[in-house]
Amino acid sequence: MSRSVLVTGGNRGIGLAIARAFADAGDDVAITYRTGEPPAGFLAVKCDITDAEQVEQAYKEIEDRQGPVQVLVANAGVTRDQLLMRMSEDDFCSVLDTNLTGTFRVVKRANRGMLRARKGRVVLISSVVGLLGSAGQANYAASKAGLVGFARSLARELGSRNITVNVVAPGIVDTDMTRALDEAQRESIVKQVPLARGGQPEEIAAAVRFLASEEAAYITGAVIPVDGGLGMGH
Template identity: 60%
Template structure:
């Protein structure tokens, strides 16, 4: 459904917006009438999206990035915490650096942008926060102890935010994508991708647009009574978890 005129001015910020799922979310919200900004390590962003170079592992950079968005577009009303990395390896081979890099970006980085965004949301008594987690948060995944831990942590974070700020008009939800066709999955060989698809009840890998469409609903006014939810976009792979 097309966003009505009174909502078309809402300011949305997506982290990790330069490619993949983040870029698809930014484009989908842009096309729905939102004024969209994107954080990435560079200022690369889809056309029509304000690109802001921001290292979310640096608290001062996060403050500066928000200040830029606020000056250019206005207070952030919608936040999608999407930025994430992988450093996959088996537990016994995983270094402290493999662990820490993933935690710093996927979990601590999300915490920083959520904390900063909620200042304005509470004042406005309106806010929509969506964290992009993963099906492995609940299923687990060999070789991804670090990644799965951070993605599970986002669920606890968002549900705590939902309880803290629900009375202030702020919702906080989680989307858990399954196997999505992105640069991360392109490194898998054909046999592995086929094996994954065979495990998925709908019989295919998902697309970034599948995730973006779920996010579009969760940040809309229509979703004002949806908070603390974990919304799977995984073709049924994680059902029951």
């Protein structure tokens, strides 16, 4: 049976690959996007997850069109890279407000329907940076590390209601975000990857789909690295 799936930030990169993977499996997929034109084939809802009212309105539209969200993939995120001495308070707070507090907003709202149904799947998209650290990304790393504690707390809180909460931590993946790096930066990162290459968005999507499947019903509170071995041991 098809499920009601929501992927935040599903208009490009990893989010779009995840949305396509669920749609290809026959699920009803909604995506949120903040700017630009959304891709065809999904219920696309414009929503800035830093605004609680926009989150509420997005959920109402999704629920009206495809029913309560049964699978939530919290993928939306931003970067504002800067060395700490040059990082403004706005640079720090705005990244946490989107990546961590924004995730809190969308998960809390999805939780309402999942508790009623006594079933649900939540997958948070973190990053190898949240576990390994990265110079110039203290704000991004803090937000992505925070998702791990958030997910594991919810896994304990919601497990008795048959709601699983897991984290996928990608490494360097071929997206617009990593294409913005110059060639030397990309090569430096890839040299640290045991598999000696960057990942593809579809490889992240495959892990997410597995965690949302019946086969993963006994997995919760897990952090699944999909990083070519870059962050192993963390």
